[in-house]
Each structure stands twice: as structure tokens, then as C-alpha cells.
Amino acid sequence: MGTASSSEARHYQPSEKEVDISHFEIGIAIGSGAFGKVRTCTHKMSKTKYAIKYMSKAEVIRRGCTRHVLNERKLLEEAKHPFIVNLRYAFKDDENLVFVLDLRLGGDxxxxxxxxxxxxxxxxxxxxxxxxxxxxxxxxxxxxxxxxxxxxxxxxxxxxxxxxxxxxxxxxxxxxxxxxxxxxxxxxxxxxxxxxxxxxxxxxxxxxxxxxxxxxxxxxxxxxxxxxxxxxxxxxxxxxxxxxxxxxxxxxxxxxxxxxxxxxxxxxxxxxxxxxxxxxxxxxxxxxxxxxxxxxxxxxxxxxxx
CATH class of the missing domain: 1.10.510.10 (Transferase(Phosphotransferase) domain 1)
Structure with missing residues (x-):
């Protein structure tokens, strides 16, 4: 118990130095988090659909949540399981920290x-x-x-x-x-x-x-x-x-x-x-x-x- 399925394990995952927003086609907004919107996205190479979560750096700092966000990323980089919304990519740009996560559209x-x-x-x-x-x-x-x-x-x-x-x-x-x-x-x-x-x-x-x-x-x-x-x-x-x-x-x-x-x-x-x-x-x-x-x-x- 506890291993991700083989299809999940085969996802193309470039190193953090390679990946950026240009690897994805951005879709519609599906929700909002504490620090920004969540949208659908599609990885251009694999055609896999994901959720992309934007977190405003300025808002994260303003709320004093930098440690929380970095801790969340560390945890999700280690944890991979079929019944967890897994982190697939993480990167940043000038304004945002960005998490690319499994897409779950069935509602909470x-x-x-x-x-x-x-x-x-x-x-x-x-x-x-x-x-x-x-x-x-x-x-x-x-x-x-x-x-x-x-x-x-x-x-x-x-x-x-x-x-x-x-x-x-x-x-x-x-x-x-x-x-x-x-x-x-x-x-x-x-x-x-x-x-x-x-x-x-x-x-x-x-x-x-x-x-x-x-x-x-x-x-x-x-x-x-x-x-x-x-x-x-x-x-x-x-x-x-x-x-x-x-x-x-x-x-x-x-x-x-x-x-x-x-x-x-x-x-x-x-x-x-x-x-x-x-x-x-x-x-x-x-x-x-x-x-x-x-x-x-x-x-x-x-x-x-x-």
C-alpha cells in the first residue's frame, strides 16, 4: 500500500530548472486559494491535464506564510499516493509561486x-x-x-x-x-x-x-x-x-x-x-x-x- 500507479509514475517531469509556465496551456479558473487563483492547465508535451495553483509572493509574505508554503511544497515533493492530490511540478516567476497538481474535477x-x-x-x-x-x-x-x-x-x-x-x-x-x-x-x-x-x-x-x-x-x-x-x-x-x-x-x-x-x-x-x-x-x-x-x-x- 502507498505507491502511485504506474500511469502516474510515467508523467514527464523535467527538473525545476527546465520547467516554467511555457510548458503549459492555461485553461479556465476552477477555484481560488488563500493567495491566488487555481486554473486548469495542460502540459504541452504529455497532453496531461492538471490544476495550476498561483500563489502571490507578495501576499504570502504579507501574511507571514512563507514557511507554511515552503513546508507544504517539501511535504508534497515527498508524498506520492493515489488518494492524495499530488504535486507534479513546482516553479516560480517574478510574481508568483506556482504548484501544478493533480486535477480533480469531481467536487469536494x-x-x-x-x-x-x-x-x-x-x-x-x-x-x-x-x-x-x-x-x-x-x-x-x-x-x-x-x-x-x-x-x-x-x-x-x-x-x-x-x-x-x-x-x-x-x-x-x-x-x-x-x-x-x-x-x-x-x-x-x-x-x-x-x-x-x-x-x-x-x-x-x-x-x-x-x-x-x-x-x-x-x-x-x-x-x-x-x-x-x-x-x-x-x-x-x-x-x-x-x-x-x-x-x-x-x-x-x-x-x-x-x-x-x-x-x-x-x-x-x-x-x-x-x-x-x-x-x-x-x-x-x-x-x-x-x-x-x-x-x-x-x-x-x-x-x-x-
Whole structure:
């Protein structure tokens, strides 16, 4: 698990000294980031389509984010996986830093939740499995994403899930844990809220919150008041409402195990049996994980990217 497909590995990738904007035909705007627009582009030689992300140097400096952007580039240069929006090229011009990334036009999970409502359980399970593979791979490199949420999970044209936005991702180690309150409040683990030391456990908490939201359309802890939200995360038990949404007991048991306040007892982290124990849970039994990472599991939904 964890290697890019052969077609991805064959992409033409000139050295940084060779590549520049002239290698690409620039297409339409498909979004905007914190520092500039994101457009489609086509590599002139390979004819491969990508997303090109412009980041204004002046804006990056003005916001004091130079270290964050350089760190994101370093992480993405190392990490390559089928369920990550991979960095394919990086260069700069007089005004911008430029990332050329995998193109994902299927929309993010937030869009699909808002458009059609909660997902059937089998669909949530499919996305869970793919993002779990991405996290397992990142954690093998000692990289914590720290902002797993529906907005940061994009579908490709075939309906597979990919993790994006590594702006707050960080390297970690046992002797160099993290302790900053970073990420999106609704998806923060208790140890992040309390600014305690933490490792990769926070990503499994966030994936559980995201998966709960896929099936119920709302997060397990929610409030417009940040202090109240923090208190819910720290003190409240996970509540599974009864009603029109049918969620299996096996799913509830898995999510409850991943949403344990004590990070050393949480399902997913290596301190508590790692992904081997996670994959042994009833809700995930029967999944062929080699088939998952090789994209051989039938997709539950194909987005319209026309």
C-alpha cells in the first residue's frame, strides 16, 4: 500500500530548472486559494491535464506564510499516493509561486453533502477506506495532515476520493510532537483544543468526524460559539440520533472508538494497534485493502465532470 500507479509514475517531469509556465496551456479558473487563483492547465508535451495553483509572493509574505508554503511544497515533493492530490511540478516567476497538481474535477465532499444530503452508509464506507489508506501512507512518512474535513476531500472524475490542502500538515516524531491549535475547529481532536502534545492521532479523530458527517450531514460536535464547541469536544459523548438516517451499529462502534477523548485509546493511531486494529473492526471487515489502494473497488458514485 502507498505507491502511485504506474500511469502516474510515467508523467514527464523535467527538473525545476527546465520547467516554467511555457510548458503549459492555461485553461479556465476552477477555484481560488488563500493567495491566488487555481486554473486548469495542460502540459504541452504529455497532453496531461492538471490544476495550476498561483500563489502571490507578495501576499504570502504579507501574511507571514512563507514557511507554511515552503513546508507544504517539501511535504508534497515527498508524498506520492493515489488518494492524495499530488504535486507534479513546482516553479516560480517574478510574481508568483506556482504548484501544478493533480486535477480533480469531481467536487469536494462538502459540495456533495450540501447538494444531495447525507450519503448512504456504503458510500461513506468507500470514502473512509480510501482516505484511511492516504492517512496510513502519510503517517508512514511521519506526516500529519491536521485538517481532514469534507472540504479537503476531492473526488476525481471516476469517483475516487483524494486528500488535498497540506497547508498546515507537518512532519512529526516521538521526540518532536506537535502542540499548536491548528486545523478547523469542528474537526479538532481534544488534545489539539487543549494545545497538548500530539502526533498522528488527530487525523483519525478528524476522519471520524468527517465520516459521521457523511452519514448524518452534520458533525457530532457543533456550535457557532467556538468556546462552546471546544467544551463539547472536550466533554460531550458522541450522540447518534435516531430517525430517517439508518446507520448500522457496526458503524457507530467504529466511530465511537475513533472519537475517544484519550488519544492513547483511540482507534487508528499506532499507539493503540494502528491501522491493523482499525481494519479489523466489524464495519471494515470484508474490505480488500490491496484492491482499495489499486482502485479496483467499484465506486458508489460517479460525479458529472462534463
Amino acid at each position: 465532499l462538502r459540495f456533495h453533502l450540501n447538494y444531495k444530503g447525507a450519503f448512504p452508509e456504503y458510500r461513506a464506507r468507500f470514502y473512509f477506506a480510501e482516505i484511511a489508506c492516504a492517512l496510513e501512507y502519510l503517517h508512514s512518512l511521519n506526516i500529519a495532515h491536521r485538517d481532514v474535513k469534507p472540504e479537503n476531500i476531492l473526488l476525481d472524475g471516476d469517483g475516487h476520493a483524494t486528500l488535498t490542502d497540506f497547508n498546515v500538515a507537518r512532519y512529526y516524531s516521538d521526540d518532536k510532537p506537535m502542540n499548536s491549535r491548528t486545523g478547523t475547529a469542528r474537526y479538532m481532536a481534544p488534545e489539539v483544543v487543549k494545545k497538548e502534545e500530539y502526533l498522528e492521532e488527530v487525523d483519525w479523530w478528524s476522519l471520524a468526524v468527517t465520516t459521521y458527517e457523511m452519514m448524518y450531514r452534520h458533525a457530532p460536535f457543533r456550535s457557532h460559539d467556538k468556546d462552546e464547541l471546544h467544551q463539547q469536544i472536550l466533554n460531550d459523548s458522541v450522540y447518534f440520533p435516531n430517525g430517517a438516517v439508518a446507520v448500522s451499529d457496526a458503524a457507530k462502534v467504529l466511530l465511537s472508538g475513533m472519537l475517544v477523548k484519550d488519544r492513547t485509546q483511540r482507534l487508528g493511531p499506532r499507539v493503540n494497534g494502528g491501522t491493523e486494529r482499525l481494519k479489523g473492526q466489524l464495519w471494515l471487515q470484508g474490505i480488500n485493502w490491496v484492491d482499495v489502494v489499486n482502485k479496483r473497488i467499484p465506486v458508489p458514485f460517479v460525479p458529472d465532470v462534463s
